Amino acid sequence: MKRTFILFYFICAFNFSLLSNQSNTKYQEFVDSWINSHTKSAGTPFSLDSHDARLLINVIYFSYLRSVSTCHVQHVGAQALTQFWQLWHNMIFTRRNPSKQPVYNTSFQSNLHYITQAIHALEDHAQICTTYAHALELVLKGPLAHCPTLITMLENIRHNARTFTMQGLLSAKEHVYAIYNYKLTNNNFISPQSRSISDVISNCMSFLRTDSLVEADRCIIKADSQIWKSFQMLHTLGNHLYVVIETIRSDFYWTLYQALYTIIEKQYGLEACIMVFDAHGYKDPQPTSSLLPAPEKK
Secondary structure (H helix, E strand, O other), rough: OOOOOOOOOOOOOOOOOOHHHHHHHHHHHHHHHHHOEOOOOOOOOOOOOHHHHHHHHHHHHHHHHHHHHHHHHHHHHHHHHHHHHHHHHHHHHHHOOOOOOOOOOHHHHHHHHHHHHEEEEEEEEEHHHHHHHHHHHHHOOOOOOHHHHHHHHHHHHHHHHHHHHHHHHHHHHHHHHHHHHHHHHHHHHHHOOOHHHHHHHHHHHHHHHHHOHHHHHHHHHHHHHHHHHHHHHHHHHHHHHHHHHHHHHHHHHHHHHHHHHHHHHHOHHHHHEEEEEOEHHHHHHHOOOOOOOOHHOO
């Protein structure tokens, strides 16, 4: 039986280490309490057979992996978007005079690198999310579970994951407002009092009526920069909220996964830690099947 490890992603778009460290104690307390409530007494095994235990640990693992993958794909996607816009802005800034020095020091090769990286991350993310969806659907609503206890366990786990997520969002609310206010006051974003896009177009057309192509082009470039900054603020805040959500989910599920893996491996052996889901759905465990990653390999 071979052990393979699915690629682990790093959550690097924003730093939530303080929030994560404060919450990990709560996650561990929940996990300890949850495990105790699902064993007959301290130190005794789960009341699941090896098949249902395997399904449980798979769903928990892919719940964790989906959150980590979401954070990663957002980060590389934002990088690619920024690089592509810089390439675009260099083009419109130099289109009247290609000999002008571009605004951004970026090359086609570097842009291609970021865009290719984002495409690959999106492909990986799609596979992970599809696998996660299959696991959840087939276990909670499908015929795979042998015992209703497994369904009850997973519903309880998912309920608590949502509770921790909402608590974390409330804790991060002031931080999100701080980011918005900082960017609004320090980065010259378009405010509600600023000109609308129709005003920009009207201004540009007035320059064209007087045959002032240079001024019209300057107007377009300035408007393009302002619109990008406003859009950048929007997707920064959106990404920020999702990183809060997915960081909480990944920490919660990883804490639970570590505890469950140790118990299940000890009680049922490595056969209960076989990976039984992929992007195509459920696959029967075989002697050559891959094993889920051991906790120490995060």
